[in-house]
Amino acid sequence: MEIRHLVTFQKVATLLSFTRAAEELSYAQSSVTTQIRALETSLGVELFDRLGGRIRLTSAGEKLLEYAEQILALAEAARADVAGGDGPSGTLVVGTMESITSYRMPPLLEFxxxxxxxxxxxxxxxxCAETCHALRQGIFDIGFLMEQQTRHQGLETMVLAEEPLVLVAAPDHALARRTKLTLEDLRAASVLATEAGCAYRDLFEVELRGTETMPFLEFGTIEAIKRGVVSGLGIALLPEVTVTGELEKGQVTALPWDIPFSVYTQLAWRSGRRLSRELKLFIDQAVRLMREDAPLAQSG
Known part of the structure; x- marks a missing residue:
């Protein structure tokens, strides 16, 4: 077995596509096919079932994938120790989102x-759903999630913190003068939100929906949502960390609504993956610099 054949096999096995593997490896598709055939010949087994235009791993392929990941991780560790003895190096592909990148990650990025x-x-x-899929497919090395659920099929998950949420409005908004709000009050308001698929937006929508579909004003970014709230366009449910500055300056006010659900900021990576020293470094420092005073949990 050649290392380059294992690299190609791992890419095809995670993507389940010869075409996409060839694109990501910058090979001709015929080269990918030739390498997989050579690997199958050397082992004397079929690694993939070819079903028309689709492929899937055989039982032998599933076994080899586990070994291939360990072999490649060890090869990378050996290369790093021998050729790059001055410390961790290389590229990590990280799935993330605006609220984490802009408001949680700066200390980690700076470090x-x-x-x-x-x-x-x-x-x-x-x-989050896209990040989970990309992690399972091996497209991302690691990813940040902000979800209600802390168990995700095929992934190892480390909870960094429960993420406080806050419902905000402009100080002169009609709801800002209330001492307590009901769902009926919120259903009558104009709601600004991120796109569907964001966990806290989806949970909020479920609470408000009742028997009718709630029309949300969707904005592309949290910054755009905040500007809309400050301008009096409506109310918004956001992670508290994203509006701390605006709350302190009095540009927005927290509305008196007891949020009936929680979301958790998490790190996730593919189950069974051997962690490189760079990934271990990233995880350790993310825990050290981003973790709040919440219990740390890990699940598969």
Whole structure:
């Protein structure tokens, strides 16, 4: 077995596509096919079932994938120790979202930039469901989630904190003068929100829906939502960390509504993956710099 054949096999096995594997590896598709055939010939087994235009791993392929990931991780560790003895290096592809990138990650980004300049981060904005899919497919190395659920099929998950949420409005908004709000009060208001697929937005929508579909004013970014709230366009449910400055300046006010659900900021990676020293470093420092005073939990 050649290392390059294992690299190609791992990519095809995670993507379940010869075409996409060829694109990501910058190979001709015929080269990918040839390498997989050579690997199957050397082992004397079929690694993939070809079902028309689709493929899936055989039982032998599933076994080899576990070994391939361990072999490649060890090869990378050996390369790093021998050729890059001056510290961690390489690129980590990180799935994330605006609320985490802009408001939670800066201390982590600053630390890695100054302390480990050879570790490059490629941040990929995506919804939580997309991040989970990309992690399972091996497209992302690690990802941040903000979800109600802390168990995700095929992933290892580390909870960093329960993420406080706050319902905000402009200080002169009609609801800002109330001492207590009901769902009927909120259903009558104009609601500004992120796109569907954001966990706290979806949970809020379920609470408000009742028997009718709630029309939300969708904005592309949290910053745009905040500007809309300040301008009096409506109310918004957001992570508290994203509006701390506006609350302190009196640009927005917290509305008196007891939020009946919780979401948790989490780190996730593919189950069974051997963690490189760079990934271990990222996880350790994320826990140290981003974790709140909440119990730390890990689940699969």
């Amino acid at each position: 890695l930039h100054h302390r480990y300049p050879k570790v490059q981060l490629s941040l990929r904005p995506s919804l």
